[in-house]
Amino acid sequence: xxxxxxxxxxxxxxxxxxxxxxxxxxxxxxxxxxxxxxxxxxxxxxxxxxxxxxxxxxxxxxxxxxxxxxxxxxxxxxxxxxxxxxxxxxxxxxxxxxxxxxxxxxxxxxxxxxxxxxxxxxxxxxxxxxxxxxxxxxxxxxxxxxxxxxxxxxxxxxxxxxxxxxxxxxxxxxxxxxxxxxxxxxxxxxxxxxxxxxxxxxxxxxxxxxxxxxxxxxxxxxxxxxxxxxxxxxxxxxxxxxxxxxxxxxxxxxxxxxxxxxxxxxxxxxxxxxxxxxxxxxxxxxxxxxxxxxxxxxxxxxxxxxxxxxxxxxxxxx
Amino acid sequence: xxxxxxxxxxxxxxxxxxxxxxxxxxxxxxxxxxxxxxxxxxxxxxxxxxxxxxxxxxxxxxxxxxxxxxxxxxxxxxxxxxxxxxxxxxxxxxxxxxxxxxxxxxxxxxxxxxxxxxxxxxxxxxxxxxxxxxxxxxxxxxxxxxxxxxxxxxxxxxxxxxxxxxxxxxxxxxxxxxxxxxxxxxxxxxxxxxxxxxxxxxxxxxxxxxxxxxxxxxxxxxxxxxxxxxxxxxxxxxxxxxxxxxxxxxxxx
Numbered sequence: 072x073x074x075x076x077x078x079x080x081x082x083x084x085x086x087x088x089x090x091x092x093x094x095x096x097x098x099x100x101x102x103x104x105x106x107x108x109x110x111x112x113x114x115x116x117x118x119x120x121x122x123x124x125x126x127x128x129x130x131x132x133x134x135x136x137x138x139x140x141x142x143x144x145x146x147x148x149x150x151x152x153x154x155x156x157x158x159x160x161x162x163x164x165x166x167x168x169x170x171x172x173x174x175x176x177x178x179x180x181x182x183x184x185x186x187x188x189x190x191x192x193x194x195x196x197x198x199x200x201x202x203x204x205x206x207x208x209x210x211x212x213x214x215x216x217x218x219x220x221x222x223x224x225x226x227x228x229x230x231x232x233x234x235x236x237x238x239x240x241x242x243x244x245x246x247x248x249x250x251x252x253x254x255x256x257x258x259x260x261x262x263x264x265x266x267x268x269x270x271x272x273x274x275x276x277x278x279x280x281x282x283x284x285x286x287x288x289x290x291x292x293x294x295x296x297x298x299x300x301x302x303x304x305x306x307x308x309x310x311x312x313x314x315x316x317x318x319x320x321x322x323x324x325x326x327x328x329x330x331x332x333x334x335x336x337x338x339x340x341x342x343x344x345x346x347x348x349x350x351x352x353x354x355x356x357x358x359x360x361x362x363x364x365x366x367x368x369x370x371x372x373x374x375x376x377x378x379x380x381x382x383x384x385x386x387x388x389x
Numbered sequence: 390x391x392x393x394x395x396x397x398x399x400x401x402x403x404x405x406x407x408x409x410x411x412x413x414x415x416x417x418x419x420x421x422x423x424x425x426x427x428x429x430x431x432x433x434x435x436x437x438x439x440x441x442x443x444x445x446x447x448x449x450x451x452x453x454x455x456x457x458x459x460x461x462x463x464x465x466x467x468x469x470x471x472x473x474x475x476x477x478x479x480x481x482x483x484x485x486x487x488x489x490x491x492x493x494x495x496x497x498x499x500x501x502x503x504x505x506x507x508x509x510x511x512x513x514x515x516x517x518x519x520x521x522x523x524x525x526x527x528x529x530x531x532x533x534x535x536x537x538x539x540x541x542x543x544x545x546x547x548x549x550x551x552x553x554x555x556x557x558x559x560x561x562x563x564x565x566x567x568x569x570x571x572x573x574x575x576x577x578x579x580x581x582x583x584x585x586x587x588x589x590x591x592x593x594x595x596x597x598x599x600x601x602x603x604x605x606x607x608x609x610x611x612x613x614x615x616x617x618x619x620x621x622x623x624x625x626x627x628x629x630x631x632x633x634x635x636x637x638x639x640x641x642x
Contacts, residue, residue: 217480
């Protein structure tokens with residue numbers, strides 16, 4: 072399957088600072104790709120270069136096999152970008168903003184398409200409203216509508232839910248999934264690891280201008296993930312029973328609780344059976360699953376310490 | 390064949406200044422009226438005729454030129470600069486608009502606003518000094534060239550500027566002084582030789598002079614010199630703006 076976006080040896084320098092230092096990346100058609108990284112890691116720079124907003128210092132980026140600099144007239148027609156910062160032109164209405172944006176892409180916006188976009192982003196009743204009168208959430212939805220107005224094959228969402236409330240965030244997630252289901256490839260940068268975990272088919276982690284990992288989200292969580300079972304006890308134990316110790320259990324809270332951590336794919340059954348056989352009186356049970364956030368923090372810490380990050384390298388297919 | 394992209398940008402830019410007509414089109418009426426009250430009537434009563442033309446009529450081409458130049462400049466500079474500040478310039482930068490289309494959209498709208506203000510100024514001034522156009526096609530051509538030049542200059546300034554102060558620097562310290570010292574209110578022949586030399590070194594003098602030839606049929610210098618100079622300035626300004634836009638300077642990271 073030919074990648075929709077190909078990035079090869081991409082570098083961007085601002086004076087002595089390397090915002091991107093040789094990034095290699097393929098984005099597959101029809102996927103939601105989550106680009107994660109701390110502030111200043113290079114996420115926005117990377118997608119801005121592909122969208123044509125920023126020029127690379129070295130390397131190349133291709134969309135549908137065409138170079139984003141040499142064939143910009145083609146690549147920009149198939150790319151949509153929702154910028155991180157909310158922007159709006161206070162002189163115009165929502166409808167005018169969308170019609171102008173379509174016109175910049177050489178498209179005369181049909182009435183049905185306009186209504187479809189406004190309805191999908193819950194802006195239908197704001198069609199004639201001036202953009203300055205919209206709430207923050209509406210302005211962000213308008214940005215998304217503007218990025219979709221020319222029906223792009225690839226949509227870049229730069230921190231799409233930064234500063235929006237939970238309800239709107241969930242609504243946007245639903246809409247992004249609908250876009251993916253209709254065949255649009257979506258690349259999103261986010262600080263919200265929950266968002267990436269919820270939405271992304273694959274994850275890329277970028278840190279200090281280098282892509283340190285690209286992996287299928289579920290595989291990443293499976294491989295790095297673990298789950299913990301914690302039993303709060305009726306009667307404190309002085310020591311871990313041997314059958315439980317053999318499974319890796321340890322005492323907590325001075326013997327008032329016992330816990331065990333197992334890889335994400337394994338079951339707690341043997342531990343629970345051993346606890347029952349050892350006569351452990353259980354008062355309460357708690358479980359915890361490793362989140363993408365735990366994995367992300369581990370990866371970025373490993374990178375900061377200069378260690379090779381675990382897992383497949385960027386560009387490899389897991 | 391004009392692309393949908395260019396048509397859209399041009400229409401949007403024209404509609405933008407039409408949304409605030411009080412600021413963009415009507416304020417020149419007040420300014421022109423004041424100039425006529427102060428200069429046309431107060432001074433005109435003493436000077437009566439300049440180069441064989443009543444003073445009230447003599448100052449009309451200069452005032453029209455001032456209106457065209459400053460409004461052409463203000464349109465492109467304020468629009469693009471505000472887009473940079475608001476972040477809406479991203480809409481253009483990620484689109485397939487070519488550099489030439491972006492420049493043509495901004496400069497084209499600047500020409501429309503410059504000429505609209507020039508027309509309003511001419512209409513108001515005509516009420517005071519009388520209407521006359523000796524060479525209408527030439528006058529229009531010269532004013533269009535002047536609007537293109539200053540529209541492109543405004544575009545360049547907006548790309549370069551990082552504050553409103555920098556955007557306002559050009560009209561405050563360059564356009565207005567050079568226009569006022571470029572023979573709007575007087576003929577260069579009325580000046581002592583030293584000041585006349587200074588006036589002849591001012592490029593806006595030739596612009597005002599050739600517009601005056603187009604409107605009144607009188608001029609201090611050869612209208613060919615003014616016309617040629619203006620054509621060169623327009624080419625330089627547009628060429629420079631295109632090169633700057635193509636370089637990505639201060640727009641594309």
